[in-house]
Amino acid sequence: MNYQCTRNSAEHVSAAQAIAQGISEDGGLFVPESLPQYDSSVLEGMKDGTYLDRAERILGDFLTDFTPEEIRECVKKAYGGEKFSGGHPAPLVELPNCPAPVHLLELWHGPTCAFKDMALQLLPHLLTKSLQKIHSDKTAVILVATSGDTGKAALEGFRDVAGTKIMVFYPQNGVSAMQKTQMTTQEGENVAVCAIEGNFDDAQTGVKRIFTDPAMKETLAENGMMFSSANSINWGRLLPQIVYYFSAYSDLLKAGKVQLGQEINIVVPTGNFGNILAAYYAKKMGLPVHKLICASNANNVLTEFLRTGVYDRNRQFFTTISPSMDILVSSNLERLLYDLTGRDSERVAGWMQQLSETGRYEVEPEILKQLQEIFYAGFCDDAQTCGAIHEIYNMSHYVCDTHTAVAIQVYRHYLAETQDTKTPTVVASTANPYKFATSVLLSVDQTKASGDDLANVRALEALTGAPIPQPIAALEGKPVRFTQCCTPDGMSDMVLSGLGIAKE
Template sequence: MTTFHSTRSTTDSLTSKQAIRQGIAADGGLFVTDALGETRVDVAQLVGKSYQDIAVTVLGALLPDFSEAELRECVEAAYGPQWGDGAITPLKPLGEDWVLELFHGPTSAFKDVALQILPRFMARTAPADGGADEKIMIVTATSGDTGKAALAGFADAPGTGITVFYPQGKVSQVQELQMTTQTGSNVTVCAVEGNFDDAQSAVKRIFGDRDLAARLAGDAHVRLSSANSINVGRLVPQVVYYFSAYVQLVERGAIALGDEVEFCVPTGNFGDILAGYYAKLLGLPVKHLIVASDRNNVLFEFLTTGTYNRQRPFFQTISPSMDILISSNLERMLYYMSDKDSRLISMLMNDLNQWGAYEIPDEMLARIRHVFGCGWADEDQVRESIRDCWERNRYVIDPHTACGYFVLRQMPRDPSVPRVLLSTASPYKFPRVVNESLGFEATGTDFACMDVLARETGTTAPAALRGLENAAVRFDDVVAIDGMAGVVERAAHAL
């Protein structure tokens, strides 16, 4: 039986369903399984299959205590008519490279891939203590996209509630409206005074608050869980699109089965690229995974020096979903790269908590760098990349994808190895920045900017984004960091 335990200890022995329901380990670590990679996925069997069929196969290897019938039900519900493209994550040519479009879901961001299926996973888990009336309260901090994608997934889902916190003034107008206009009787949205890392750290403290957990379990029959990629059920659906991209390359004749591929991934919290590492461990022929950062380049520094240091200036950039200094999912990669040494991981995370930094052994860094490359783009380079991509390819990219585009352009190319850039959000989520970068009019509201972008490029704004202009704002609360637990407790009692 495949079991899950914390990255920081091996005392837990949970099924994947239990790990998904719990979200984060009691010691603050993230759930991993030592069986990862024992089951390999035969890529040849996936060629010619739909995204949904690929998902059932890949998820079956990662979540073995879900039956095939359960996975099929989850997949069919998650990847249906709410997607704007039947391929779910279509692959498009981009000059000599390829771009994997991950933004055709209901909220126009890559997080839909995981957050459309996570509530379905949750619905098939059972309360740990057998209390049939136990409800789940999802608590999530967002740097922009996770919040709306989680809200869209969990709104009115039976047996659940969701509370989302976002940093006040540090998401785009469209991102904020996506959250504050969310419908649903079980949703709460609140702005926080501080940045994403402040909010994320506070959420982790809320999960670790035993007194709060006891009160919620006793008074409201509520257990807290997470929809951030710290939840293994949020992470593993992202593995599927790496297999899908590879299969699409085979079907196009761009590669033969067994050929290696490189992926370039804009990432802040390391979850999106960690999914690529999981795909590699499952047998996908991945040569390199390239981490693309914005000006908050803590991951670039780590991958080049072996020192992770969050004691550094925080920059608010035009790629807000990547404005992160504490990359939570890095912990899972470190666990596997350290030969599953939970004592070492516990020490490193303790150092990060206590001193704001940690340093990994040289041989471990060498092992990591064999798989992971890195680069970063500043604000000017992001804008130049949006313009260059349009002028060169007549293809519009958002500021996050532009970080990856810039990094790819800087990297030496091996003509025998195809490169796939993951495009994480629709450019219509950031129409003002895109227009400014392309030299189009960028005055007025974000909605006016959307209309200009559509007119100038011949593309179409996703209806759900354009329709936000007239949506009613339901949530306008702002709290200090120390007020977040109170918001969660009130929301839990209202379930």
């Protein structure tokens, strides 16, 4: 299977090239030429397999230039051993006392306590093998823009991986205290972290600009290096996320919670659209999905787009208590549009140019009709997010983070509008609550909170009994290694400096 560019469908590359390169020369994203199709017999066959078995099957159908042995090795390194607590990388937990059958897909049992681990424990192994396959002896320079979780997960995944260097940019005032501590204390000889004066969109735009700058690429090449990406613009980041939706359905089948072929709803809190796009691809591949429910916070650009067909980033930007969703430019929407237009790269390129030049574009009525058939979209503000955390805890004694709470609240909106209480629903739970301990504690019992994030971690444990994950507990007293900050315009210089390359 080869891969096409969303802005030039005549461009075809291998899976290894797509993963190694990360993004097309013209800024477009790579997508598979076709999607494997899974009928009921395949779903039945996955039911009794392990998570690793399911991952091997799905990755093998997309990465056809990898041998089964290579894929097995990558999957085992990513998900085997003790990296994911509890023995199952992505377990389902039923939420009791709900008006409809709801299961939380806990995607945060990895080493950084967020769903990004599900892909970023695997991507370094896929990338190093991809570099070998394209006969590149260059050092891969991984540039990452993060709204909080991707940065730490990428740093941890690529830490001391031979043949790689990684630099992460995060918005100075746009991540939680815990997320910042996780990144700035990161260990490893090949890692670097830098704050920027701006928001996530500024960081993401800056990284894309560096990726497509011919002079920067030439400078790196002269120094034996090449750029790659760990953001979900890289197909190697997005592909592993398809696996856990199939795995969730398999676990529901095995537990007798659904019958083979029975449809489910999937609710995803998202800002950059990658996590819900993976669910969309799973649906296209044959996963029985009734509705994909896209949940946003106050930065509700996706809600407006999915409801009206107008994408407009020219709006107030909100810094919220669900910071990983504080995004106004959703990169992965480009892949969805490419699919819905019948792979019309010219149309997609036109919309992306409009977005770059004016901050806005509008799709035609037939595209909007398709969007509304597939997706339900909603959003909630911080007050509703806090209310959802409080009510879920009181109702079920379950402690959820601020992003999962957004998903649950928007699902409540969906139920109120549709009365769809019969369809079993899977909610993507994207982070451990201790990553956002202060906001969660304030939501459960505001009288217990203090100004110190680590003190609030201990107070949340004392109040709820939910165990503190070891990676969070280990942060106390850890020395800060990275204190740099730059403007978006200074990101290129920061990259060169971090790589030890003198500016010409």
